[in-house]
Amino acid sequence: xxxxxxxxxxxxxxxxxxxxxxxxxxxxxxxxxxxxxxxxxxxxxxxxxxxxxxxxxxxxxxxxxxxxxxxxxxxxxxxxxxxxxxxxxxxxxxxxxxxxxxxxxxxxxxxxxxxxxxxxxxxxxxxxxxxxxxxxxxxxxxxxxxxxxxxxxxxxxxxxxxxxxxxxxxxxxxxxxxxxxxxxxxxxxxxxxxxxxxxxxxxxxxxxxxxxxxx
Amino acid sequence: xxxxxxxxxxxxxxxxxxxxxxxxxxxxxxxxxxxxxxxxxxxxxxxxxxxxxxxxxxxxxxxxxxxxxxxxxxxxxxxxxxxxxxxxxxxxxxxxxxxxxxxxxxxxxxxxxxxxxxxxxxxxxxxxxxxxxxxxxxxxxxxxxxxxxxxxxxxxxxxxxxxxxxxxxxxxxxxxxxxxxxxxxxxxxxxxxxxxxxxxxxxxxxxxxxxxxxx
Numbered sequence: 195x196x197x198x199x200x201x202x203x204x205x206x207x208x209x210x211x212x213x214x215x216x217x218x219x220x221x222x223x224x225x226x227x228x229x230x231x232x233x234x235x236x237x238x239x240x241x242x243x244x245x246x247x248x249x250x251x252x253x254x255x256x257x258x259x260x261x262x263x264x265x266x267x268x269x270x271x272x273x274x275x276x277x278x279x280x281x282x283x284x285x286x287x288x289x290x291x292x293x294x295x296x297x298x299x300x301x302x303x304x305x306x307x308x309x310x311x312x313x314x315x316x317x318x319x320x321x322x323x324x325x326x327x328x329x330x331x332x333x334x335x336x337x338x339x340x341x342x343x344x345x346x347x348x349x350x351x352x353x354x355x356x357x358x359x360x361x362x363x364x365x366x367x368x369x370x371x372x373x374x375x376x377x378x379x380x381x382x383x384x385x386x387x388x389x390x391x392x393x394x395x396x397x398x399x400x401x402x403x404x405x406x407x408x409x
Numbered sequence: 410x411x412x413x414x415x416x417x418x419x420x421x422x423x424x425x426x427x428x429x430x431x432x433x434x435x436x437x438x439x440x441x442x443x444x445x446x447x448x449x450x451x452x453x454x455x456x457x458x459x460x461x462x463x464x465x466x467x468x469x470x471x472x473x474x475x476x477x478x479x480x481x482x483x484x485x486x487x488x489x490x491x492x493x494x495x496x497x498x499x500x501x502x503x504x505x506x507x508x509x510x511x512x513x514x515x516x517x518x519x520x521x522x523x524x525x526x527x528x529x530x531x532x533x534x535x536x537x538x539x540x541x542x543x544x545x546x547x548x549x550x551x552x553x554x555x556x557x558x559x560x561x562x563x564x565x566x567x568x569x570x571x572x573x574x575x576x577x578x579x580x581x582x583x584x585x586x587x588x589x590x591x592x593x594x595x596x597x598x599x600x601x602x603x604x605x606x607x608x609x610x611x612x613x614x615x616x617x618x619x620x621x622x623x624x
Contacts, residue, residue, distance in 0.1 A: 241548060242510075250495065257509075259474075260502035267494035279482035280465065287475035294472075294509040295457075302524060309517060310537050315530040322525050333456060 195219040196249040197261075198236070200226040201396040204297065205246030206358040208261045209396065211351060213388040215269040219248075221395060259293055262351040276346040285345040285352040288337055292355050296330045299323040300362050324366065331363060331373055338375040349386065357383055361401045377402070410434040411464045412476075413451070415441040416611040417576060419512065420461030422569040423476045424611065428603040429564065430484040434463075436610060474508055477566040491561040500560040500567040503552055507570050511545045514538040515577050539581065546578060546588055553590040564601065572598055576616045592617070 197212060197219050199205035203226055212219050224230045224245050231243045240247050240256050248255045248264070255261055266274040276282045301308060302323035306316040334356070338344065344352040360380045363370040371377050380401050383389055393401070412427060412434050414420035418441055427434050439445045439460050446458045455462050455471050463470050463479070470476055481489045491497045516523060517538035521531040549571070553559065559567040575595045578585040586592050595616050598604055608616070 253495070255495075255498055255502055257502040257505040259505040260498045263501050264494055264498035267497055279479060280468070280470075282482055283470055283475045283479035286478050287470055287472040290472040290474040290505075290508060291457075293505060294512065297509065298513055308537075308541070309524060310530055310534045312530055312533045315525055315527055315533075318527045318530075319525045322523075326523070 196222050198222045198224045198239070198245050198247045198249075199396070200224055200231065200245050202358060202361060202398055203245055204258050204355075204358050206392065206396065206398075207351075207354040208246040208248070208258055208265070209392045210354045210357065210389055211262055211265040211274065213392050214349065214354075214386075215265060215272040215274070217265070217269070258355070259289055262289070262355065266351060273346075273348050274351050276350065281345040284337075285350055288334070288344060288352050289355045291330075291333070292359055296327070296334070296359055299327045299330060300359075300366065303366055324368070327363065327366070327368060331368070331370075331376065335373040335376050338379055340375060340378075343379070349383065353379060353383060356380065357389075357401055361398075364403070411437050413437045413439045413454070413460050413462045413464075414611070415439050415446065415460050417573060417613055418460055419473050419570075419573050421573040421607065421611065421613075422566075423461040423463070423473055423480070424607045425569045425572065425604055426477055426480040426489065426566060428607050429569075429601075430480060430487040430489070432480070432484070473570070474504055477504070477570065481566060488561075488563050489566045491565065496560040499552075500565055503549070503559060503567050504570045506545075506548070507574055511542070511549070511574055514542045514545060515574075515581065518581055539583070542578065542581070542583060546583070546585075546591065550588040550591050553594055555590060555593075558594070564598065568594060568598060571595065572604075572616055576613075579618070 195217060197205070197208060199209050199221055209221060224236060226245070230236060231245055237243055239249070239254050242256065244256070246258055246261055248261050255264060275285060300323070303320045306319050309319065343349050356376065357380060360370055360376060384401050393399070410432060412420070412423060414424050414436055424436060439451060441460070445451060446460055452458055454464070454469050457471065459471070461473055461476055463476050470479060490500060515538070518535045521534050524534065558564050571591065572595060575585055575591060599616050
């Protein structure tokens with residue numbers, strides 16, 4: 195199995211999931227900072243030009259949520275998602291909110307050209323996205339537990355999914371420590387050996403504080 | 410169980426899923442055209458002001474993907490998703506692409522105020538979204554089978570998820586019949602008794618042709 199990732203991108207969540215279950219996989223660096231996700235070789239694998247993707251027996255799987263749920267199905271003994279249908283669905287609801295709402299705000303800031311070719315509109319779009327992000331993260335915060343993990347006693351796919359977005363919040367200048375439960379969760383996640391191994395492999399010093407972020 | 414829906418919105422997929430499994434539920438009309446999803450009563454249920462939501466034993470579940478996967482978990486005998494982990498993940502990948510990329514294009518066209526307050530940028534954003542949609546639908550088309558359903562022999566959640574977006578394509582003026590496999594799939598889905606019951610309940614004449622669409 196191969197995972198194509200870029201340091202600190204949302205692929206971080208897939209990277210952590212594979213490390214948590216003890217999967218044997220090759221992590222293939224596809225640095226967005228060098229636009230490697232737009233190289234002809236990568237576009238042949240994923241015409242959308244986005245990480246993460248995984249390749250299993252020559253077949254390509256795109257979309258972070260799909261990769262995370264594949265890891266859950268392939269390693270069911272790891273219990274990466276709650277068993278109870280309602281708790282499972284609540285975790286999926288949070289993951290989908292992150293993918294289809296929160297992630298899009300960052301796309302508006304970092305890739306406004308995906309939305310409009312008119313460059314003079316970019317700064318207004320960024321301001322709007324930043325305001326929306328504070329509202330979105332307040333919704334995220336309201337769904338998080340005071341202790342433990344999202345929806346179950348175990349570190350879940352939803353928890354993993356939260357990690358890169360917290361760091362992105364800092365990167366765009368939001369004071370993420372205002373979200374106390376989110377900060378507590380990211381702090382506890384950061385202490386896990388599997389998470390530490392992935393942060394080291396991706397060259398990231400920390401998820402928590404902007405001053406400590408290497409890339 | 411209650412499902413809050415607006416006619417022809419992406420809630421249509423959840424509505425069909427519940428009808429397909431024979432669930433007992435109340436369908437609560439929350440017409441976006443009348444801005445009912447922004448009423449204080451609805452916002453108390455979902456601060457995001459979006460349909461669909463379902464309420465089960467007084468608890469709220471947001472996000473279409475989560476509702477669809479809840480139906481799958483609650484009615485496993487209906488086999489709404491492939492059993493095989495890879496086929497399951499491929500179906501999720503398509504669903505996530507619809508939620509986090511295709512749906513967003515329509516948001517750019519119908520709700521540009523979510524992205525920028527500068528109204529004179531809206532027409533450019535719409536043109537951009539329309540061009541992106543043609544590319545996105547070509548990706549969707551490339552993932553669809555020539556016969557049967559997405560990822561399995563049974564009508565799946567991914568198939569249901571495809572239905573409202575096909576109709577939306579027509580609504581924004583795209584010639585959706587250029588996507589032959591997608592059109593074939595929507596045509597076959599439209600003949601299913603459960604789908605017909607839901608279209609009737611939502612007041613939609615057809616998913617296929619714009620001239621036949623009532624709302």
